[in-house]
Amino acid sequence: MKRSGIKEVAAAAGVSVATASYVLSGTGRPSEATRKRVLEVADALGFIRDASAARLRTGKSNLVGVILNNIVNPFFSELVASLEATIYESGGLTLLATAQNDLVRQEQLLASMVAQGVGSVILSPVHGTTAEDLAPVLAHGLRLVVCVRDVVGSKAAFVGVDDEKSGYLAADCLLSAGHRSMVFIGGYQHTTTWDGRCAGIRQALADRNLPEAACRMVPGLLHPDFAEEKMLLLASQGILPNAVICFNDDQASGAYRAARKLGMTVGGDISIVGFDNIPQGRILEPELTTVDIRPALIGRTSAEIALRKVSVSDEPAPRHRLDPSLVRRKSVISP
Template sequence: MTATSGKKAGIRALRVSAADVARHVGVSRATVSYVMNGRPGVSSEMRERVLAAAEELGHTSSSRAAQLRSQRTRVIGLVLTDIANPFYTEIAAGVIDAAREQGYEVFVAHTQESPDVLACVVDAMIARGVDGIVLTVLHPEDGEVIRALRKAHVPFVQLSRRIPQLDADWVGLDDHHAAITVMDHVLDHGYQQIATIVGPRSSSASAARELGFVAAARARGIEIPPRRRISTYLSEDGGRRAVERLLADGPLPDALVCGSDAIAVGVLEVLRVQGVQAGDDVAVTGFDGLYPGVSLLSIITTINQPRRQMARTSFDLLARRIEGFGGAPQIITCPHFLRIGTTCGCPDSSVAPSGLELASPRH
């Protein structure tokens, strides 16, 4: 076996450097460094060529090369806000289905909006060697979590929520535009007294929805007072608490515009107990497209977002990063449409099962 065509031996092996590997493959030393340190930014084909060359030449890090070729766990992490919320349940199912099609399993956890739980979950996933993580839970103050992921060279994709100004992949909805769409529909009914109920404002999605609601109302000359702009937990219980707060404040407004279907269902439960008819006495709208029918007599008006498509797209993007594809962060905006039901005050005859398409993907 010659020195140029086979593995080097003896003292010459100690002299095989990253530069030797780079020349052998025809790439830069930086590319070899990226591969040998397990960093993203190199295609899977090029990564395999570099690792094979390192082993062939007897590079002093050839044991590292062998390790890198076999170290993938074929497991990704998925961190949800609250798996009891049907939105996140469906996201989980979509990610798991897409991952299994490509030979991955999924380590699922939820945080219930706790930053401490998020930090512990991400640390555990890193320690267990996940190949990448899909995150639906990020808040602006979660920078330490991002730093931990980048230090460990674990790729990640933000789904639905994102940290503003973070240079990272994201898949989600144009929440601001969607919020304007549903508020415009509510205002077209002639309602003047409006309340909005959204999730935590530290969530980029909830914050954008509230801003869209307020902007659409203001464009029609309607100001929503602060006491009627409520932020609550993203659950049915959060919706119940919010409407109880409004009831304690005085007569209900004409319309309750909610930032999630889970919140809207909690609102509708309290109204039903109080003998208030949604759609007749008070308009109620949701956001997410989770509940086709609230009861036999009412269908919720809501923004429908393609949850399975969002889940699959986020996994596909993560899988590319795991395989070493570099390039600029991808911002993928999925389509949405307004599904008109009866809780907004529209009659049964106006309900269109297929919905009205109102937005297209933006990249």
């Protein structure tokens, strides 16, 4: 079936092409009777608005490109669900891709998003992303929102959480339970997220006159197997403390596996804390104590900034660092 265009809709409704265009684009001030007639005809003819043509006429796009580092971690599933719902409710459309922690792939995806005519881009950057990597997108005049992990020196908008406070809350929870040594497992070294959490942990130690060495930092991969492997290795060397901070809640499931293999009871023989506050933490036994870093709110706020109907040059790029909170459950020994 040949797709009907706006000329066919106008002819069938007995109005001018201009009037049909006003009705179908939601602009102008046609009468209610005219609007109703045009919409009924458009529906009967199966008219679909040509968004690409509209972009050419108006210079605006309702497409929001979203590039995530990965989507395997349930944290990102929660973030993107909130983000996509916000964009949809505003009449926009999400174009989603994953960079798989690959800088070259991220560069190609950013170029592809620009080529697709998106109006803005939301990016959760891969490890090693620099301000220079993001400059081409900003040079095209697109609104760029970096989320979760900041990029030092970038002129893009940013939405994330206070990483230093997050690290402080995790360590303070364990210290308040009586622990005096701990290990922080996972996270890519020298990213803003890892650096911030490490700084928060060290500050919590300093507030109790404990040395930085009271927390062993073990940076690395973010998946559960990494946490399990490192805990078993530390145990084999006789240096595994009975307090563990995992870089995310997903990784904490690996720490639980290691504890079982070592014959340790989580919340009894060993305390474990995560970051994210995703539903998975409630499934673990016992339920995981975690730092809520607001994935849904990060997604919604990022979308709201990306959808703002102003020129990039009209305002400075906003920067939002959300306030984290500790969610106490049963995986930490009670004080």
